[in-house]
Amino acid sequence: MSVTIDITGLPPERIAFCPSPLAELGNALHALAEPAHHVRQHAWTTATTAALAPCLADRLHEADFMWRSTRSDFLLPPQPRETLAEELDDLDLMDDELFVGAALEISCSNSHYGRGTPSPLVDEWARRRALDLAAARGPRQAAFVERMLADPTATRAWIRRLLEDCDEAFFADTWRRVRIQLAADARHKTELLRRKGLAEALADASPALSLEEDEHGTRIVVDKLVQGRTDARGSSVTLLPSAFGWPHLIALYAPGWQPVIQYPVATREVGGTEPVETVQLRLEALAHPMRMRMCRNLARGPYATSELAHAFGITAPEVSRHLAVLRKAGLLTTQRRGRYVLHQLDFSVVARLGSDFLESVLR
Template identity: 60%
Template structure:
C-alpha cells in the first residue's frame, strides 16, 4: 500500500476565502453518527445512552430508516453550504438556515450527495451508479434499500421527509445539545481564525490536526487519511473558498468534503477523550501482528464504518474473495473483527472497543 491522502489545491486562493466557521447541520450529522455508532465515540457513551433512551419510538424508527446517511460514512447533505452554486460558502447561523440551503440543491446534486458517499465502494470518488447504490443498500437491509430506491425514483418527497426528520431531531434533543456546544465551537473557530491571521495558514492547520500539512510552494493542503482524493478550492463552478468547521462530537473522525463541484470543507474534532488502558503485552503483540499487513489495515478502514460481506470487500479492493477470507481469518483470530449473518449474507465488522485498546493512534487513523 502506497501512501494515501486527500489533497486540496489552494493555489491562487485569496487568504480571506479560508474561513473557520461553525455549522449546526454538520454537527447534527456527527451527533446522529455518535448515536448510531457509539463504539466510535468512547467519550460520548453517557450522552448517546441518555439521548437514545429519550427518543420517541416514531423518531427512533425514522432515524433507523435513514441511518446509512450518517452511520456508514458522512453524507455531504450535512454541508449544503459547500455545494450551493453562487453561495458564498458561509455556514448558516441556525439549523433552519442550513436546511434552507439544503433545499436549494438541485435534485441531481442532492441524490449524488446522499448516495455517492454512502452506497459506493469508492468513498465518493466519481458519480453515483444507481444500480450499484441499490446493490450495496440491499446488503445492509430492507430499510436502506427502500430508502435508496425511493430517493432514486422520486427525490422530492424523500427530501421533504428528511428535512422533517432533522427538524424533529432539533426539537427532540439537538436544540439543547447545540445550545450547549456552540459556545465552545465558536470560541475554537475564533481562536483558529486569530491564529491564521497572526501566524499564517501552516500554523493554523497544525493547530487543527497533526494530520494536516501545507506545501506552500505547491499550493496544496494534504490530509493524511486512508483514502485517496483530490479537490480544489478555486473551482469556478462553485466559487473559491475553503471552510474549516470545528466539531464537539466528531472525535476521532477528521472529515474532508472533496466532491467534484463542491467547495472543500474540513470538519475537525476538538478535544479527545481518555481511552482505556492497554491490554497485556502478549495480546497486544498478537493483535498488532494481525494488523501489520497493509491490506488488512485497508480492510479495517471499511470495517470500521459499517459491516461488509466478503464479496463486497473483494470488489472494493480488486482482489479475490478467498484472499479476503484469509485476511479476515487472521483478524478474527485476534478478536479484532466480529461476524454476523443477515439473511444470505455474512457480514463482518471491526470490533471498535477492542481496537480502541490498541491506542488512539491506530483508531484515529482508520476512522479518520
C-alpha cells in the same frame, strides 16, 4: 496516503473556520448510530437514545446510512449559517440530482468518490449501484432508496422533517451547549490564520492537517487512510469544528463541491496524534514473527545484539537488521553501557499503538 486540496493562489479570506449546526447534527446522529466510535460521548448517547420516541428512532434507523459509515456530503455545508433552519433552507435550493447523488453515496468504501459519478436520477448504472448498496444494508434502506429515486421531492421533504424533529427532540438543547465552544474555537483559528498563517491554524486544528508548499503550488494535506485530491483554486475552503467529531476527521473533496474539512475540537489526549504512515510502519515492524519474539525479551529489559543472537539462535547481523526495522518505526530506546549498546522496547509508544491505530482507521 492523504487527501490534498490545491489552494495555490487562494487568498486567506477564502479560507474560513466556522461552526455549522447541520454538520454538528450529522455528527450527533452518527454518534447515536455508532456509539462504540464515540466513547467520550457515552453519557450523551446513552441518555439521548433512551429518551428517543420509538417513532423517531425507527425513522432514524431507516435513513441512518446517510451518516452511519460516513457523512453524506450535503451534511457538510460550505457556507455555514447561524441556525439549522437556514442551513436546511439552503439545502432546499440544491437541485435534485446533486442532493440525491450526495444522499446515496451510502458507503465510505466507494472507490468512485474522488472521480465523481453521474446522479442515479439520470444514469442507469448509478441507479443500479445505489439500489444494490442499499439492498446490502437491509430492506428498510432498500425501500428508502427506491422511494427517493421514485419521488426525490417528497423524500427530501421527509428528510428535512426528520432533521427538524431531531432538532426539537434533542439537538436544539445540545447545540445551545456546544455552539459556544465551537464558535470560540473558530475565532481562535481565524485569529491564528490572520496572525501566524494557515500552517499554524491547521496544526492547531488537528495534527492530521498540514500545509505543503513547493514549486508546484500550495496544498492542504489531510492525513487519512484514503487517497484523494481536489482543487480549491477560484473557490473557497471551509473548516468546521465539531464537538462530536472525535475520532473522525472528514474531508469533502468530491468533484463539483467546495472543499470542506470537519475537525474535532479538544482532542489533546493520549493517542491519535501519529501520522497514518507512522502507524503503518509500526504495525508492519511488529508483524514479523521473529521481531514479535524479540519484543518479548526487549519488553523485559535492555539487551545487547549479541545477547539476542544467542537467545534466538541467529547471527548478530540478522539481529541488527531486525533491530533496525524496530528502531526506524520508533519502537525502541537505546543506551550505551561501556562498549555495549543496549536496546529496549519503548513502552510509551507501544502503549499508544492501539489507540493510534484505531484513530487512524476511524479518522
